[in-house]
Structures are given as C-alpha cells and as structure tokens.
Amino acid sequence: MATSTQLTQVNTRQVLRWLAGHLRPYRWRVAGAVVALFVASGAWLALGQGVKYAIDKGFMGDHPGILNQAAVAVLIICILASLATYCRFYLMTWLGERISADIRMQLYGHLLHLSPSFFSKVRTGEVISRFTSDTAILQTVVGMSLSMALRSTVTFTGALILMATTSPLLTLCVLLAVPAVLVPIRILAPQVRKYARLSQDKIADLGAHIDQSLHEIATVQAFNAQSSEARHFDQRVADAFAVARQRIHYRSLLIGLIMVLSLTAILLIAWIGARQVFSGSVTPGELSAFLFYAIMAGGSVATISEVIGEVQRGVGASERLLELLASPVDIADGKQELASLNQAPALHINNIHFAYPDSAPLFENFSLSVEAGETVALVGASGAGKTTLFQLLLRFYDTQQGNICLADQPIASLKLSALRSQIAIVTQESVVFATTVMENIRYGKAEATDEQVIEAARNAFAHEFIEQLESGYATQLGERGIRLSGGQRQRIAIARAILADRPVLLLDEATSALDARSEKMVQQALSSLMQGRTTIVIAHRLATVQHADRIIVLDKGKIVAQGRHEELMKSDTLYREYAELQLLS
Known part of the structure; x- marks a missing residue:
C-alpha cells in the first residue's frame, strides 16, 4: 500500500511501546492480570515442593498420613491456580478486545481527516483489511500471546530458582542447554516476522480485489468477465497461500527445533540426576521435584517459542497499522472561525496555481470572482477544471500558489469545519x-x-x-x-x-439524472433554493445555463469567455460549439 509516509522499520520494542500506550488507560486491569499471573505461576511452582514432600516424607518415609496431607495441599493449590488462571485469562482477553476496539477507532478517526488525495492512491479493500485482519491479530497478541509469554517467563524464572536450590549441578546443565534453545529463535524469528507481514499484504490484496469486483458486479456481469475475475482472484489466492506456506514452514521449524532441543536437554538432565540419586547426592523427592521444574521450564521455553511467532505476526500487522497512522493529514486545519454570515458571501479566487500530484499544472495564475448571491455556471470539456474548482473550494486539495477567499477571508486560514459548514454540494454521482x-x-x-x-x-x-x-x-x-x-x-x-x-451552493449538474418531468420540478426547487445564495453550477444542460447570472467557459484550466447564454452564442465560437454538441443535444 502506498502512503506518503511509510515506517521503514518497526521492531518489536516499538510495537510493545505503542501497545503499552494503549494499555495505560486500563492500568488497574493490567495490574490485576499481572497479580493473577504471579499467583497462578506461584501456585503451579508450589506443586513441585508438594511432590518433593509427598515422596520424601510420605512415600519414602512410609507415612500415609503425610501423604494424605500432601494430596489435600496439592488439591488446594490446584484450585487456587485455576481461579487465578480464570482471572488472568478474563482480564487479558478483555484487554485484547478493548485495545483492538481503541485502535480501530483511532485509525478510523485518523482516516476521516485524510484528504481525498490519500484515497486516490490506496484501495479501499486494503484499508479495510488493516481494520479487520490486522487488528484481529493484535487482539490475539494482546489477549493471549502476551499473557502466555509473561506467564511462561515467570514460570521459567521461578522454576530455575527452585532448581538451583535443589541441585546446583543439574541447574548448571540446564543453563548450558538454554543457549542451544535460543539459537533457532534468533535465526528463525525474523523469517516468521517477514513472511507474516507479506502474508497480511497478500490478504489485503485479496480484500481489495473482492471489494472492487463485488461493488462493480453489474459491470463484471455485463461484460461476461466472471471467468476473468475468478482467474485473477485464484492467482491472488495462490500467491497468498505460497507466502502463508513459507510463514508456516519457518514457524513450524522453530517450534520443532525448540521441542527436540528441550526434550533432549531434559533427558540428559534426568540421566545425570539418576546418577546422583544412586550416589546419594540428591533424594528421589528432590530429583522428582527437579524434573517437575525442568519440564515446567522446558514447557515455558516451548510456549515462548510459539508465542514469539505470534508476536512476530503482531509486529508485522502493527507495521501496517502504524503506516496508516503515520500517513500525514496533508490539508492543514486553519485556526480561525468564520463570523456568522447574515447574507450569501462572495467568493474570490486569486492568481492560483494548482497541479495534481505527478501531473502537469491545471491552473496557472487563475482568477475568478463570484459576487454575493450570484449564480455562475461553469461549462467546458472534460478536464477543463470544473470539478477541480469545487475540490479546491472545499479544500480537498490546496493550491500551490495564490489563495481563495470566502467572505474576504482566505479559506486556508479557516477551520475546515467552519469552511465546509458554509457550503452545500450536490454531485453528479449522487451519494x-x-x-x-x-x-x-x-x-x-x-x-x-x-x-x-x-x-x-x-x-x-x-x-x-x-x-x-x-x-x-x-x-x-x-x-x-x-x-x-x-x-x-x-x-x-x-x-x-x-x-x-447553507449560503454557498456547489451543484455538479444536479439535474443530470432526472427525466424531463422531474427535471422541471427540481429546477423549480433549485431556483427557489438558489435565491439569496452564492451558487456555482457545473452545467451540462441548456436549462441550467439559462438560469445562470453568468456563464464561465473553461478550457484546459483557463477562462476563455464569460457572459450570458445569448451573448456567448453570438460572440464565442468554443461556447457555441460546446452548446450545440452538449447543452442543446
């Protein structure tokens, strides 16, 4: 998607900082989720001590009573951990939904203030994809993936501490195995992120194609283009699947390597631990507790490795969302309010220069004045600049030089809301x-x-x-x-x-789609409406120009003639030719 400003590099830390900004208003819920996370992790870690106590004091010591007490304690711990897990899961899922909603509102609010020039360069379907699929990925990352990553980190840290108190030698073996597990994360995680971003781009391309073809379904069917559209869509689906296959490959490889390395390390540690039991260095209960913690630590590392893939997808989605948010509002809002108008204002266009992006200049040193309450009709061939004048008056685009004044105030100095609240518009393609x-x-x-x-x-x-x-x-x-x-x-x-x-009317041939009877009725309504208002009409019908106080003939961004219909028919060849081909047809 082409935007005027793109973030060329967004790392995980930047994304987390951005998400932290959205989490800040809900800090108490975040705190509750963190407390629940620590309680749940602490409870699960306490199970290892229960196992150790039950084996060494109850089972090995031949004390059934102690074994019963340990079983009750383990049950209580499980209930406490389950309750804490419920609270953590509920709060984190709520936060994921809430932040996703906030981001969508922030994005929509930003897009509503971008000028039409932005939307002339992007596809609506792609923007919609960013609203839906990208924010859904972030919702999953915040609601589940971050929660799982934090839980696994706390569990791994706690398990490592408890392992160290049980057997320093075995803990050293674990620490030696950790770098081997981190290597595939370091190598493969960037690939997961890369293909996650590409996958989202391909999905956005699908959405844009669907949006375009279904919105224009009548044209598609009228030209028997269903097969052609289906082929194009099939190709896009194939491209999206090819990228998704690469993402799945790297993510699966990451998970598989971490699992085999983790299990190999646990097997090696269990073998060393068994040798220590035989030598009397550790008790069976201590070895059982150690292996319990080692399995928890290994499971935590495996979970983190899987979550990293999701986080990388979240980073890819966030890059696309941040690109939208970074798109500048290129029409700067003015600071002045417009004084209450007691009558229709005059419009003055003074020596403006204007060119669309990457196009040749349309207006050069162009001036036009419309007096208060005057009705002016604009006529000219397609591309003469009629619709562009409307867009400049509404500040959908800004001139490169010169200024436009409404009631003697430059419109660039007015608040956009104040300017547009004075203008009513009816376009040729009715919205x-x-x-x-x-x-x-x-x-x-x-x-x-x-x-x-x-x-x-x-x-x-x-x-x-x-x-x-x-x-x-x-x-x-x-x-x-x-x-x-x-x-x-x-x-x-x-x-x-x-x-x-509103005191200013812009009518882009407002009766062009009406039959003769309706046109006559609406012309009467518009004639009444235009009384006491400053009106500019883009005219394609004779009836329209006959009602105008003045007709402006435009040709390639220049005024070549002006006057009333009868005068121009006699004095201007271009207008007469245009009238005979268009207005009188």
Missing part, C-alpha cells in the same frame, strides 16, 4: 448511504427534526416517491442506494442540500 431515507437526508443537518427532513424532501420533489416505498422514510436503501433509480438518488441528494440550508 446515498446504506441506511434509511430519513437518515440519508438528515446527513445534511444532523439535528434536523423529522418534519424538517420531510419538508426538504417535498421541496426536492422526493416526498411522493418516498411515500410509495415499502416503509416510507424508514426504508433501508441498500449499499450505495441500489434500491433507487438514478433520478431518485439525485433527489435524495438535493433534499440533503436543501436541508443543510
């Missing part, structure tokens, strides 16, 4: 969300009452068809408003703009 009609229209003004929403729908001539839907205003419209026709979606979008009631 309808997968929720109810009521909520779609209310998107223009979150605090609007149901009555205000219905009134806006009436003014957009949408009320009649909404009432005919199965649940009226409570009807779920489906993803991207799939249950509505193009004209119906357009009227929902117009109702949203009417409800917003």
Whole structure:
C-alpha cells in the first residue's frame, strides 16, 4: 500500500511501546492480570515442593498420613491456580478486545481527516483489511500471546530458582542447554516476522480485489468477465497461500527445533540426576521435584517459542497499522472561525496555481470572482477544471500558489469545519448511504427534526416517491442506494442540500439524472433554493445555463469567455460549439 509516509522499520520494542500506550488507560486491569499471573505461576511452582514432600516424607518415609496431607495441599493449590488462571485469562482477553476496539477507532478517526488525495492512491479493500485482519491479530497478541509469554517467563524464572536450590549441578546443565534453545529463535524469528507481514499484504490484496469486483458486479456481469475475475482472484489466492506456506514452514521449524532441543536437554538432565540419586547426592523427592521444574521450564521455553511467532505476526500487522497512522493529514486545519454570515458571501479566487500530484499544472495564475448571491455556471470539456474548482473550494486539495477567499477571508486560514459548514454540494454521482431515507437526508443537518427532513424532501420533489416505498422514510436503501433509480438518488441528494440550508451552493449538474418531468420540478426547487445564495453550477444542460447570472467557459484550466447564454452564442465560437454538441443535444 502506498502512503506518503511509510515506517521503514518497526521492531518489536516499538510495537510493545505503542501497545503499552494503549494499555495505560486500563492500568488497574493490567495490574490485576499481572497479580493473577504471579499467583497462578506461584501456585503451579508450589506443586513441585508438594511432590518433593509427598515422596520424601510420605512415600519414602512410609507415612500415609503425610501423604494424605500432601494430596489435600496439592488439591488446594490446584484450585487456587485455576481461579487465578480464570482471572488472568478474563482480564487479558478483555484487554485484547478493548485495545483492538481503541485502535480501530483511532485509525478510523485518523482516516476521516485524510484528504481525498490519500484515497486516490490506496484501495479501499486494503484499508479495510488493516481494520479487520490486522487488528484481529493484535487482539490475539494482546489477549493471549502476551499473557502466555509473561506467564511462561515467570514460570521459567521461578522454576530455575527452585532448581538451583535443589541441585546446583543439574541447574548448571540446564543453563548450558538454554543457549542451544535460543539459537533457532534468533535465526528463525525474523523469517516468521517477514513472511507474516507479506502474508497480511497478500490478504489485503485479496480484500481489495473482492471489494472492487463485488461493488462493480453489474459491470463484471455485463461484460461476461466472471471467468476473468475468478482467474485473477485464484492467482491472488495462490500467491497468498505460497507466502502463508513459507510463514508456516519457518514457524513450524522453530517450534520443532525448540521441542527436540528441550526434550533432549531434559533427558540428559534426568540421566545425570539418576546418577546422583544412586550416589546419594540428591533424594528421589528432590530429583522428582527437579524434573517437575525442568519440564515446567522446558514447557515455558516451548510456549515462548510459539508465542514469539505470534508476536512476530503482531509486529508485522502493527507495521501496517502504524503506516496508516503515520500517513500525514496533508490539508492543514486553519485556526480561525468564520463570523456568522447574515447574507450569501462572495467568493474570490486569486492568481492560483494548482497541479495534481505527478501531473502537469491545471491552473496557472487563475482568477475568478463570484459576487454575493450570484449564480455562475461553469461549462467546458472534460478536464477543463470544473470539478477541480469545487475540490479546491472545499479544500480537498490546496493550491500551490495564490489563495481563495470566502467572505474576504482566505479559506486556508479557516477551520475546515467552519469552511465546509458554509457550503452545500450536490454531485453528479449522487451519494446515498446504506441506511434509511430519513437518515440519508438528515446527513445534511444532523439535528434536523423529522418534519424538517420531510419538508426538504417535498421541496426536492422526493416526498411522493418516498411515500410509495415499502416503509416510507424508514426504508433501508441498500449499499450505495441500489434500491433507487438514478433520478431518485439525485433527489435524495438535493433534499440533503436543501436541508443543510447553507449560503454557498456547489451543484455538479444536479439535474443530470432526472427525466424531463422531474427535471422541471427540481429546477423549480433549485431556483427557489438558489435565491439569496452564492451558487456555482457545473452545467451540462441548456436549462441550467439559462438560469445562470453568468456563464464561465473553461478550457484546459483557463477562462476563455464569460457572459450570458445569448451573448456567448453570438460572440464565442468554443461556447457555441460546446452548446450545440452538449447543452442543446
């Protein structure tokens, strides 16, 4: 995934520091989990002493009473360890779920403030993959893997101390075996991390392909491209499986090597210990306790080796999440609020220079003034810069030079929320969300009452068809408003703009998807709406330009003519040609 800022190297320590920052608000739950962890580990370690006491004092000493007491003590220890394990598991799992939720909210909040230029370079499916699969991996790491790693570390340390008090010689043998166990961890863990990261990238690629093909399923089926899409998908699945196979290979090799080395070491230590029993250096109970601790220590090392694989997967997932969080918000928020506007403001575009990333300049020394309450229509061929002007006015992009002023204030100095709260927009491709009609229209003004929403729908001539839907205003419209026709979606979008009631209107041919009857009705609604407002319209219809106070003819980022329709038809060849091909067609 291409982002403007990438973290080229993220190590395990950085990831743990990042996770620690998310754990800090829940420090008391973390403390409870740590206490439960120590209690559980201590209880399991105490079992070794119970075994030693039962064998040396009860079994070898031929004292059945002591044996009974030891059995009761072991049972109590097991119950205490089980209760502590429940608390540890519950708290750590809760923390994993909570942190995963917090990270998702943090990521979503960050993405909502990134400009459209960021999303023009990334695929939605890949971003979704980072939200779902990567955060799920982190949830597992925090909720289970870290807990298991801490438990195993405490158990290994405690077992090592108790082994040292039992037999220094055998403990020395254990310590000599530890480096042999750590060697495969050192060599193979980076490979596990590498392929874990690659595996997540391949899964994200799958998600992006699914998102794209299913969203455009009508086009896929219309061109009989199902087989082609399936082949592309099969290839991506094969690539993902090949990378996953490498990750599984290295992780399995890591676990297998550690197990064989650990078991070999325990077997060697048991042989040495048996020789010491024969020589009388240690008692059978001490050897049993030592082997009990050695097995616990070996099991802890094996668990740590397995958890390291999960932690490395977590590091790989965290790299991808941190890349998203590191993506800069390239549209800097201004600091000034906009004074309350008692009337429609004027718009002044002053000598701006603008080019899209990696593209030739579109606007060079471009200026345009729209007076307060004026309706200006923009006409021109595709690529002339009409939609780009809208994006600059809304600060989806910033100019490289020059400035744009709203009510005599440079928009770059205004808070984005203050600027955009003055502008209502209706795009040519109407945006309808997968929720109810009521909520779609209310998107223009979150605090609007149901009555205000219905009134806006009436003014957009949408009320009649909404009432005919199965649940009226409570009807779920489906993803991207799939249950509505193009004209119906357009009227929902117009109702949203009417409800917003903002002093500046940006209309990207707001009636382009309507039939003749609906267009006439909506034109009446828009004419009423534009009264007393500063309006810029991207025009593709004759009816639109005839209502405009002024028409601006754009060609390759330059104003080549301006005036009213009748004037331009007589004086400007480019406009007349455009009108005959487009507006009058």
